[in-house]
Amino acid sequence: MTANARANILSRLRATTIQGQGPFIVPDAPIIAGLELSLEERIGRLQRMLETMHAEVRVVSAGGWLDEFKAMLRTRALNGLLYGPAAPFGPALEAAWEADLPPLVPYIEPAEQCRERLFSIDAGITSTRGAIAETGALILWPSAAEPRLMSLTPGLHIAVLDAKTIFNTFAEAIDQQHWLRHGMPANALLISGPSKTADIELTLTFGVHGPKELVVFILS
Template sequence: MNFPDTRGARAAILGALRASAPATAQPAPDLSPYLDGPYGRGSRGPRVDPATLIAPFEAAAKSWRAEVLHANETGWPRVVRQALAQRGCTRVAVGAASPLQPGLDTALDGLHVRRFDAPLQQWKAELFDAVDAGITAAEAGIADTGTLILRPNSAEPRTLSLVPPLHVAVLHASRLYPGLPAAMAAVTSQQSDMPTNLLLVTGPSKTADIQQVLAFGAHGPKELVIVLVNDLHVAKEPQ
């Protein structure tokens, strides 16, 4: 099939946009009102103690119908396994090089584990039709909204948290932040450059029709289980 050459039209559109651009750069917006308000909490001054954020994070996450399970640093694989067993999950998808290793292998011993180590097209039918759960690590958590921040990459693609009916996310309490600005500042400061892909997850997948009837699992996982690992006694997040 021969497609029309649109390079001329694109050049004309881009040229018109460039010609209409302001001669001088616009001043940067003042973000102080937002950062000083309730939604910017924790973005300025000393970091809010993550120990004080565990309870509000759990309450917010539960309000969105996520389940929060508590674990310590040695026991979290057992908690993950219990969450899978309670739901009868035997076929689990994980990343090709999950940051949760080696504990994740312990949690999944004896189950059918499918690693995301091949192009999606090669096992798409299995992922959509046979896999019971996807397990990922969480980069951070936002206490005000009960939101998870995931940082998908080739080792742990975002499909793991979007397709299987159950999403199990492992979040360390040392990575809890009060609001989105504080969490984003922490996530980006730990990277050499801005991540190209961040995923915000607030509860399981949900949608509502025109009659405002809420349905879960229409566009992603029907259930979200957060395993919150209390590592505060041995680990501190960089300021």
């Protein structure tokens, strides 16, 4: 059935000598100048855009983010923090951990074996591959070191971003990070805030099926 369907569909699409009023014209695409912001402006725009979408953004120094992060955790009652030991800051996190903080929970087993934990843990921390200033979005390429569900199942998602990887636009990120040459990851994500919905009377509310909160540490 399927093999036939394929052949039939493709042959129908190929058989067409366009009928109707003349040829099917493809107009030229205008060249649109993208944003060209300085690093500082990119940080500012990203912060503004993310905050509009109810993300919390903290611009911190690369050396000082861990302390600020820990201070933030101390203000909240969390049952644990999901992290990837092989993430760029995994070892630093482990080294800096203290007893009064929520326990560090490594994501090192296949999801099938830790499903309960993944769906019940309060927080998860991930790195980011970059961000987009124009629309406000983080770029995540989940991997073995930082799997896909880390940014989805915990109620609080903390993302750590290197300011140098903030691009003007999505197109620029694809281009400058060589997504094509690199080859696409199994899953790539743009994330612009905590999960939200406006399905009831268009009333915007945050925290539906994904994280209720997104906190972004921009390391400048």
